[in-house]
Amino acid sequence: MRIHPVKFIPAIVCLVAIGVAPYAAAEVDGSQVDQTPLKSVKVVEAFPNLQWPDIATGADEGKPKELRPIVVTGAGDGSGRLFIATQPGRIHVIENDPQVEEMKTFLDITDRLHYAAPAENEEGFLGMAFHPKFKENGEFFVYYTNDYKNEKDRKSIISRFRVSKDDPNKADPASEEIIMEIPQPYWNHNGGTIVFGPDGYLYVGMGDGGAGRDPHGNGQNLNTLLGKILRIDVDRKDPGLNYAIPKDNPFVGRQDARGENWAYGIRNIWRMAFDRQTGTLWAADVGQDLWEEIDVIEKGGNYGWNLREGFHKFGDNGSDPRAELIEPVWDYHHDLGKSITGGNVYRGNKVPELAGAYLYGDLTTGQVYALWVDETTKQATANRLILEKGTPIFTFGEDDDGETYFSTQEGGIYKFESAAK
Numbered sequence: 001m002r003i004h005p006v007k008f009i010p011a012i013v014c015l016v017a018i019g020v021a022p023y024a025a026a027e028v029d030g031s032q033v034d035q036t037p038l039k040s041v042k043v044v045e046a047f048p049n050l051q052w053p054d055i056a057t058g059a060d061e062g063k064p065k066e067l068r069p070i071v072v073t074g075a076g077d078g079s080g081r082l083f084i085a086t087q088p089g090r091i092h093v094i095e096n097d098p099q100v101e102e103m104k105t106f107l108d109i110t111d112r113l114h115y116a117a118p119a120e121n122e123e124g125f126l127g128m129a130f131h132p133k134f135k136e137n138g139e140f141f142v143y144y145t146n147d148y149k150n151e152k153d154r155k156s157i158i159s160r161f162r163v164s165k166d167d168p169n170k171a172d173p174a175s176e177e178i179i180m181e182i183p184q185p186y187w188n189h190n191g192g193t194i195v196f197g198p199d200g201y202l203y204v205g206m207g208d209g210g211a212g213r214d215p216h217g218n219g220q221n222l223n224t225l226l227g228k229i230l231r232i233d234v235d236r237k238d239p240g241l242n243y244a245i246p247k248d249n250p251f252v253g254r255q256d257a258r259g260e261n262w263a264y265g266i267r268n269i270w271r272m273a274f275d276r277q278t279g280t281l282w283a284a285d286v287g288q289d290l291w292e293e294i295d296v297i298e299k300g301g302n303y304g305w306n307l308r309e310g311f312h313k314f315g316d317n318g319s320d321p322r323a324e325l326i327e328p329v330w331d332y333h334h335d336l337g338k339s340i341t342g343g344n345v346y347r348g349n350k351v352p353e354l355a356g357a358y359l360y361g362d363l364t365t366g367q368v369y370a371l372w373v374d375e376t377t378k379q380a381t382a383n384r385l386i387l388e389k390g391t392p393i394f395t396f397g398e399d400d401d402g403e404t405y406f407s408t409q410e411g412g413i414y415k416f417e418s419a420a421k
Contacts, residue, residue: 041354043414066088191204266283330371346402
């Protein structure tokens with residue numbers, strides 16, 4: 001028995017534009033933002049004949065499992081392959097061909113991690129990044145929750161693995177080298193995006209540690225790694241560490257701060273990506289009570305959590321906008337969606353209508369949007385609906401050519417095309 005991903009039929013309709021009046025009129029001038037649906041772009045299945053392995057679907061045991069594809073990425077090695085990782089702990093590899101049918105298992109670490117969905121659905125395998133020199137060194141990195149038996153032993157793990165010497169479509173499970181272990185107080189808000197920047201350093205998106213409303217104040221505490229974006233050097237080691245802290249990190253040398261921290265005031269980024277043309281780091285930060293937000297990340301920036309949620313004061317902790325807090329480039333109210341899924345700036349060649357747009361979706365509504373922002377002024381110029389109805393949007397990713405894909409919770413992999421095709 002094989003289980004095929006649930007399909008959805010794209011439909012484009014006009015909705016209330018997100019992030020504008022009546023919710024954020026003071027922050028976003030709706031008259032300056034193009035909100036018309038983008039009818040020149042459509043969403044299509046990327047690999048309509050692709051079958052997931054029985055071990056992933058649960059067909060081998062006769063017990064259907066959620067697929068939850070959480071990473072879609074190329075390896076940057078010119079091989080034309082696409083890697084799809086799932087939250088239960090498997091990385092699969094396929095040929096990047098619309099007619100592909102076979103999916104191979106690249107790495108299985110289900111026995112090394114804790115994954116207890118649907119009750120606790122924010123742990124497990126959460127991130128993957130190929131080394132910029134993967135073609136030469138065969139190294140890639142993963143982020144996952146350790147297989148803890150007691151909650152006080154719960155940790156986020158960042159590890160290095162290497163590809164098998166005998167088969168490029170197989171990783172060596174025995175090659176694991178743990179780079180970082182970060183204690184986690186709760187099962188939720190683990191972040192999990194890991195991505196290499198243009199500078200060759202590894203950036204890590206860390207959630208605030210969980211529960212709700214940041215009870216430990218991690219977002220504004222520079223002496224913890226939680227509620228931060230980290231920046232580390234995985235090619236070198238400082239004394240006592242399996243990585244090095246770059247000397248130009250903004251908080252290096254401060255007694256009240258961890259040197260690994262690059263930016264702070266983060267709640268729970270889901271996902272972040274570098275614009276491959278400009279080098280700008282974009283992040284989608286999931287909201288708490290009312291607002292989802294999109295940020296452009298700057299060195300040393302404070303993004304406001306838990307003083308702010310989007311452009312807005314948060315609870316009794318908040319304040320009016322302050323010069324030291326970096327406001328988002330966009331936010332939207334929970335009347336319109338309740339869990340943002342980022343997102344990358346489109347730099348492919350097949351859909352020129354999307355050039356320079358930040359593509360993102362929402363987990364709960366299944367909607368997909370394209371956001372254009374003037375990077376000089378940090379002001380949005382357009383936020384255009386592409387997909388109005390779908391199933392939960394799980395993640396976005398790029399292949400080696402810069403084409404963008406997104407996945408759904410049930411295992412569908414989709415891409416964008418010009419509607420005229």
